[in-house]
Each structure stands twice: as structure tokens, then as C-alpha cells.
Amino acid sequence: MGTTAKALALLDQFSIDRPEIGLSDFHRLVGRDKATVHRYLTELEQAGFVEQDPVTRVYRPGPAVLRLATIRETCFPLKSAVEPVVRAAAKELGELVHFSLLQGGALAPVAHHDPHQHGTAVFFDEGAMLPLHGTASGISMLAFGPDALWSGIGAAPLRDFTGQTPTDEPTLRRLSEAARDAGYALADRTFDADVVSVAMPVFGPHAAASGAVAVAAPAGRMNDALRERAIETLRRIAPVLGQSLGGRMPAKTEAQDA
Amino acid sequence: MGTTAKALALLDQFSIDRPEIGLSDFHRLVGRDKATVHRYLTELEQAGFVEQDPVTRVYRPGPAVLRLATIRETCFPLKSAVEPVVRAAAKELGELVHFSLLQGGALAPVAHHDPHQHGTAVFFDEGAMLPLHGTASGISMLAFGPDALWSGIGAAPLRDFTGQTPTDEPTLRRLSEAARDAGYALADRTFDADVVSVAMPVFGPHAAASGAVAVAAPAGRMNDALRERAIETLRRIAPVLGQSLGGRMPAKTEAQDA
Known part of the structure; x- marks a missing residue:
């Protein structure tokens, strides 16, 4: 599995029951070291695939997924x-x-x-x-x-x-x-x-x-x-x-x- | 920009007017060599962020974006x-x-x-x-x-x-x-x-x-x-x-x- 696939695998942890995940929980869920998880999240955030709550610091699926979902469902x-x-x-x-x-x-x-x-x-x-x-x-x-x-x-x-x-x-x-x-x-x-x-x-x-x-x-x-x-x-x-x-x-x- | 951000940047090329993009067009649009673009696309496909038409070989936004968009809009x-x-x-x-x-x-x-x-x-x-x-x-x-x-x-x-x-x-x-x-x-x-x-x-x-x-x-x-x-x-x-x-x-x- 390449770096991108590993980073994107973080997004698999989101669900309707777990729509927000903090850094520590990601670390616990995927079993990678915190520095790596943080680096993945930073790149995902940069691309709009996660967004971080400014107050609670937890991550949620970002606006880029709405754009791509609209393209897919429209076309x-x-x-x-x-x-x-x-x-x-x-x-x-x-x-x-x-x-x-x-x-x-x-x-x-x-x-x-x-x-x-x-x-x-x-x-x-x-x-x-x-x-x-x-x-x-x-x-x-x-x-x-x-x-x-x-x-x-x-x-x-x-x-x-x-x-x-x-x-x-x-x-x-x-x-x-x-x-x-x-x-x-x-x-x-x-x-x-x-x-x-x-x-x-x-x-x-x-x-x-x-x-x-x-x-x-x-x-x-x-x-x-x-x-x-x-x-x-x-x-x-x-x-x-x-x-x-x-x-x-x-x-x-x-x-x-x- | 890290590898993941570079791979995800490929997805920015999709739009309502351009919902499907082939390997050569990606190569032309983002100006990276074909082998790198192909490697990015393979990882994106593995994670469900693009899917490839079995006949025409062009790529389109994949089903993973629907899942994440549903989570975001529901929650x-x-x-x-x-x-x-x-x-x-x-x-x-x-x-x-x-x-x-x-x-x-x-x-x-x-x-x-x-x-x-x-x-x-x-x-x-x-x-x-x-x-x-x-x-x-x-x-x-x-x-x-x-x-x-x-x-x-x-x-x-x-x-x-x-x-x-x-x-x-x-x-x-x-x-x-x-x-x-x-x-x-x-x-x-x-x-x-x-x-x-x-x-x-x-x-x-x-x-x-x-x-x-x-x-x-x-x-x-x-x-x-x-x-x-x-x-x-x-x-x-x-x-x-x-x-x-x-x-x-x-x-x-x-x-x-x-």
C-alpha cells in the first residue's frame, strides 16, 4: 500500500456513527504513530478531504467530497x-x-x-x-x-x-x-x-x-x-x-x- | 506538497464539464510524467476515490466520495x-x-x-x-x-x-x-x-x-x-x-x- 492509499485509509474510519475523529483516536484506530497520522491528516486537510473543527480540533469529512459527489451523481x-x-x-x-x-x-x-x-x-x-x-x-x-x-x-x-x-x-x-x-x-x-x-x-x-x-x-x-x-x-x-x-x-x- | 496532496490534486481536474479523464489527459493537465500519474491513479482507485471505466479506460470520481459526502451531509x-x-x-x-x-x-x-x-x-x-x-x-x-x-x-x-x-x-x-x-x-x-x-x-x-x-x-x-x-x-x-x-x-x- 502506497502513502496515498495509507492516508486515504484514514477516511475509512468515518461513519454515520463516528463522523468526527480526533488525532488520538485516529492513532488508536489505525495503529500508526501519531506523527505519521498527523502528517496524513495535514495533507488530507490541505486537499479539502478532511476539515478540522477550530474549537474541538477533531476532524470530519471535508468539502472536497461534496464537490466530487456532486460531479459523480450529476454525470x-x-x-x-x-x-x-x-x-x-x-x-x-x-x-x-x-x-x-x-x-x-x-x-x-x-x-x-x-x-x-x-x-x-x-x-x-x-x-x-x-x-x-x-x-x-x-x-x-x-x-x-x-x-x-x-x-x-x-x-x-x-x-x-x-x-x-x-x-x-x-x-x-x-x-x-x-x-x-x-x-x-x-x-x-x-x-x-x-x-x-x-x-x-x-x-x-x-x-x-x-x-x-x-x-x-x-x-x-x-x-x-x-x-x-x-x-x-x-x-x-x-x-x-x-x-x-x-x-x-x-x-x-x-x-x-x- | 506531499505525495498524498499531489495525488489528491488529480481529483481537482474533475468538473461537471469534465467528469471523465483518461491517463494521457491527466498527464497533460497536471504536467507530471505518466508513470507518476498512473501510480497516483492506482492508489486513488484502490481507495475508491476514482473508478476506471472497464471499456474506455477513462477515470471518474469513485464511490468513496459518495460515502463520505453522505456522512458529512447527514452529520x-x-x-x-x-x-x-x-x-x-x-x-x-x-x-x-x-x-x-x-x-x-x-x-x-x-x-x-x-x-x-x-x-x-x-x-x-x-x-x-x-x-x-x-x-x-x-x-x-x-x-x-x-x-x-x-x-x-x-x-x-x-x-x-x-x-x-x-x-x-x-x-x-x-x-x-x-x-x-x-x-x-x-x-x-x-x-x-x-x-x-x-x-x-x-x-x-x-x-x-x-x-x-x-x-x-x-x-x-x-x-x-x-x-x-x-x-x-x-x-x-x-x-x-x-x-x-x-x-x-x-x-x-x-x-x-x-
């Missing part, structure tokens, strides 16, 4: 960043893959791709919001998303889409716990009578999931083999999609926590 | 960053200073401070939008903001607030040109019959102004001396406020262009 909006990932996964699996983000109490589709490799296809309307209680994406949000989502459950009667849709809080709690244990959610004909889907949460910079990525297939095709392949693919692409939201690749986080 | 929203700057300027001048951002076809106040050093004060409602045609802030937006603002002028009759408010396009064009020449706009009793104000544009990462900062005083106090002091103060704080929007300090830009 390469999220959709164009995630579409190739979703498309490649769909082609690999031969099934519909869709990625959606939490918006209020439902999921808004951001990207989807159906490779049309089969005679039957799952109909997906990118303009329609996905309900939390009826879809695999929604169950993974209830399991890994912000706790506040649960306040919407039970506020109004939940629609039964297929006769198999979970519509009561105890059932949803059970499904959400199962998803937390497994790391993915499964929806077996709960939104459409002919569709089974598997979904995983997608984490951005926040501690709770910001969205979900799912594979949906006609029930007749979603056998054990396809489900296993779908889970493998989702496990691989969920962190990549999360990175497009400004999340960190989990591997990096683990390396740091070690 | 230190713009308002808290600009308030100390506005307050210090107001205390220094002894008059009301306000900062507002373009929102649709008007300016939305973000921060203001009145030091109440005099028996009379300008009333400022932070909840009310500032019209472009009636205020110094608005004239500086017409002069330095996006061209599209002019399409709103003449679309509907403009309100005459004081009998001295410019309400026709030719007059506004003339005032806007005068502001462009001077670098600031002056509004002499055009919004309130007793108030004179001076404003300057604030530039974020975009080429057109994103907002304006103004000094407003009762007409009787805004003499030549105060106007000159106000202009000096605004000239000093406008780039600082712009930096809080993710803009670059002009001094840095000049140094780079030199």
Missing part, C-alpha cells in the same frame, strides 16, 4: 452505475434480476434486467413500488433495514395479493428473523401467484440496509439448484451495488476490524 | 457549516448578513444573522423565499446563475414591492450586466422601502452560481463606507460559503490554471 447517476451489474447477473442466471431502494415505506425499483432466455418470463413494472410485506426484497428490508419500517406494519391492513401473502405482524416478524438468520429472504408466490423470488439487502453508508437486490423466476423454474445459484450471485453483487450507494465493500471493513 | 448539514461564517461576517459589519440557495425560480434562505448593534434592524424572514427580480441576491443570481433563470422572467407579471422594484426584462438585463461587471449586485429599496442591500454570487461545484450572500441595512445607514466594507467582506466569505457547497476556493483554481 453518472446511480442508475447507470448499477445497470451493468444487474444486467450481467441476470444474463448469468438466465432470470430476472431487480434492484430497488427504500423510499418511504416501500421499495422503488432502480434497475432491472430480464435476459429472456425462456419461454415464460416474470412481468416486472419498473414504475411500480414494491410492497414490503409481499416481496422477498421487502422482507429483506424488514430484516436488515431501519427499525422504523415496522411502524408502518399494522398501521393499515396489508393487502393479500395471492392468498399466500403474509399480512399479519407475527408472521412478518418470523419471516424477517428467518431472513436475518439466512442472510437472504425468500418469497414463495406471495406477490404473484406464479413467481418465487430470492432477495438480499444492499447496504450503503448507513448501518441499516438502503435497498434490496432480487432474483425472480416463474415458480416452476425456481428449483433448489437455481435458488442456490441465485443466492451465490446475490451474495457477490449486493456489496458491489452497495458500493454504488457509497457503501464500503464488506471485505475492506472486515480487514479493518481485524 | 454536519450545510446549515451548520455556513452559520458560523454568516454570523462572524454580520458581527464584523454590524449589519444583517444572509445566505440563500437557488430553489426553482427563487432563493431559499439557508442562514442569516443580525448582530442587533443598532436601534433599527432589517426584518428578515428565513422562511420566506426571496424573489429574483426584487433583491440584490436575486440580481446576482440573474447575473451569475444558470441562464435558464431568465425563462422565468416575463413568464408572469413581476410584482412591484416598493414602487422602485425593477419589473421588466430590459431593466433586469441592464442590472444583471452591471452586477456582472462589478462582481456584486446592489438593490436600493427595491424589496423593502427602507432597505438597501449588496449581494454576491456563491459558486458550488457548478459553473453557474448556486446561491447568493448579502448584506442588508436600513437605507439611512448604507453609506459609501459601509457599502465598501460590505463588498470586501462578501468577497472574502463568498468563496468560503461556496466551499461548503462543495465548490473550490478560487485561489486554488487560479493556482492550477497558472
Whole structure:
């Protein structure tokens, strides 16, 4: 790792829960000597990547990140960043893959791709919001998303889409716990009578999931083999999609926590 | 300048108009040898600060900037960053200073401070939008903001607030040109019959102004001396406020262009 990468690695220590870090804490967190850490911080400050509070002397992310984030989002909006990932996964699996983000109490589709490799296809309307209680994406949000989502459950009667849709809080709690244990959610004909889907949460910079990525297939095709392949693919692409939201690749986080 | 600062300086080359840069263009823009530039880019890519298009091989701002921008805006929203700057300027001048951002076809106040050093004060409602045609802030937006603002002028009759408010396009064009020449706009009793104000544009990462900062005083106090002091103060704080929007300090830009 070069000097620049080492200096920039200091910025990985910032999070929503830890938005300000003092020199001593940096020293403790990254295990380098204070003089080196101070030199890195001075260079990062010079370039606008950190700024120091004039009173408390703690550091926080600097204004340069706002400028670069604006350029990135203006010129390469999220959709164009995630579409190739979703498309490649769909082609690999031969099934519909869709990625959606939490918006209020439902999921808004951001990207989807159906490779049309089969005679039957799952109909997906990118303009329609996905309900939390009826879809695999929604169950993974209830399991890994912000706790506040649960306040919407039970506020109004939940629609039964297929006769198999979970519509009561105890059932949803059970499904959400199962998803937390497994790391993915499964929806077996709960939104459409002919569709089974598997979904995983997608984490951005926040501690709770910001969205979900799912594979949906006609029930007749979603056998054990396809489900296993779908889970493998989702496990691989969920962190990549999360990175497009400004999340960190989990591997990096683990390396740091070690 | 240390290695890290030199590597990060590459990122200053990105802009809304130039969101992607190839290795050769970096080499040409920063005047360093290609091997060094490539080494910097590799380290920046490793840390997520640039990402390379797999097909065209050009570089663009990477996902790490989104993560840090989210942390900064969630934990230190713009308002808290600009308030100390506005307050210090107001205390220094002894008059009301306000900062507002373009929102649709008007300016939305973000921060203001009145030091109440005099028996009379300008009333400022932070909840009310500032019209472009009636205020110094608005004239500086017409002069330095996006061209599209002019399409709103003449679309509907403009309100005459004081009998001295410019309400026709030719007059506004003339005032806007005068502001462009001077670098600031002056509004002499055009919004309130007793108030004179001076404003300057604030530039974020975009080429057109994103907002304006103004000094407003009762007409009787805004003499030549105060106007000159106000202009000096605004000239000093406008780039600082712009930096809080993710803009670059002009001094840095000049140094780079030199």
C-alpha cells in the first residue's frame, strides 16, 4: 500500500456513527504513530478531504467530497452505475434480476434486467413500488433495514395479493428473523401467484440496509439448484451495488476490524 | 506538497464539464510524467476515490466520495457549516448578513444573522423565499446563475414591492450586466422601502452560481463606507460559503490554471 492509499485509509474510519475523529483516536484506530497520522491528516486537510473543527480540533469529512459527489451523481447517476451489474447477473442466471431502494415505506425499483432466455418470463413494472410485506426484497428490508419500517406494519391492513401473502405482524416478524438468520429472504408466490423470488439487502453508508437486490423466476423454474445459484450471485453483487450507494465493500471493513 | 496532496490534486481536474479523464489527459493537465500519474491513479482507485471505466479506460470520481459526502451531509448539514461564517461576517459589519440557495425560480434562505448593534434592524424572514427580480441576491443570481433563470422572467407579471422594484426584462438585463461587471449586485429599496442591500454570487461545484450572500441595512445607514466594507467582506466569505457547497476556493483554481 502506497502513502496515498495509507492516508486515504484514514477516511475509512468515518461513519454515520463516528463522523468526527480526533488525532488520538485516529492513532488508536489505525495503529500508526501519531506523527505519521498527523502528517496524513495535514495533507488530507490541505486537499479539502478532511476539515478540522477550530474549537474541538477533531476532524470530519471535508468539502472536497461534496464537490466530487456532486460531479459523480450529476454525470453518472446511480442508475447507470448499477445497470451493468444487474444486467450481467441476470444474463448469468438466465432470470430476472431487480434492484430497488427504500423510499418511504416501500421499495422503488432502480434497475432491472430480464435476459429472456425462456419461454415464460416474470412481468416486472419498473414504475411500480414494491410492497414490503409481499416481496422477498421487502422482507429483506424488514430484516436488515431501519427499525422504523415496522411502524408502518399494522398501521393499515396489508393487502393479500395471492392468498399466500403474509399480512399479519407475527408472521412478518418470523419471516424477517428467518431472513436475518439466512442472510437472504425468500418469497414463495406471495406477490404473484406464479413467481418465487430470492432477495438480499444492499447496504450503503448507513448501518441499516438502503435497498434490496432480487432474483425472480416463474415458480416452476425456481428449483433448489437455481435458488442456490441465485443466492451465490446475490451474495457477490449486493456489496458491489452497495458500493454504488457509497457503501464500503464488506471485505475492506472486515480487514479493518481485524 | 506531499505525495498524498499531489495525488489528491488529480481529483481537482474533475468538473461537471469534465467528469471523465483518461491517463494521457491527466498527464497533460497536471504536467507530471505518466508513470507518476498512473501510480497516483492506482492508489486513488484502490481507495475508491476514482473508478476506471472497464471499456474506455477513462477515470471518474469513485464511490468513496459518495460515502463520505453522505456522512458529512447527514452529520454536519450545510446549515451548520455556513452559520458560523454568516454570523462572524454580520458581527464584523454590524449589519444583517444572509445566505440563500437557488430553489426553482427563487432563493431559499439557508442562514442569516443580525448582530442587533443598532436601534433599527432589517426584518428578515428565513422562511420566506426571496424573489429574483426584487433583491440584490436575486440580481446576482440573474447575473451569475444558470441562464435558464431568465425563462422565468416575463413568464408572469413581476410584482412591484416598493414602487422602485425593477419589473421588466430590459431593466433586469441592464442590472444583471452591471452586477456582472462589478462582481456584486446592489438593490436600493427595491424589496423593502427602507432597505438597501449588496449581494454576491456563491459558486458550488457548478459553473453557474448556486446561491447568493448579502448584506442588508436600513437605507439611512448604507453609506459609501459601509457599502465598501460590505463588498470586501462578501468577497472574502463568498468563496468560503461556496466551499461548503462543495465548490473550490478560487485561489486554488487560479493556482492550477497558472
